[in-house]
Amino acid sequence: MNNPLLLLIIIPVTLIFGLLFAGDMSKTVYTCQCCGHRFRAPWYKFLWNAHYDTDKIMKCPKCGKRNECVISYDQKL
Ligand SMILES: [Zn+2]
Numbered sequence: 562m563n564n565p566l567l568l569l570i571i572i573p574v575t576l577i578f579g580l581l582f583a584g585d586m587s588k589t590v591y592t593c594q595c596c597g598h599r600f601r602a603p604w605y606k607f608l609w610n611a612h613y614d615t616d617k618i619m620k621c622p623k624c625g626k627r628n629e630c631v632i633s634y635d636q637k638l
Contacts, residue, residue: 588601589632590632590635591619592632592633593628594631595621595624595626595628598621598622598623602619617629617630
């Protein structure tokens, strides 16, 4: 079955959900384990990140060290 109309529905819906997901991810607050600095990672960082678990190896914007940054669930900086 080849239905172009179905594709026209699926593509925008996928894009919308993708944007919502990216927007939600960029709200996540991370804590640097080296200096304790709290920061938000831009959404595009997730495109480069191979990790899908809760802790991510990221570069801290304050001390500049690459380390495992822990997700903070209170979402406040
Ligand atoms: Zn740091």
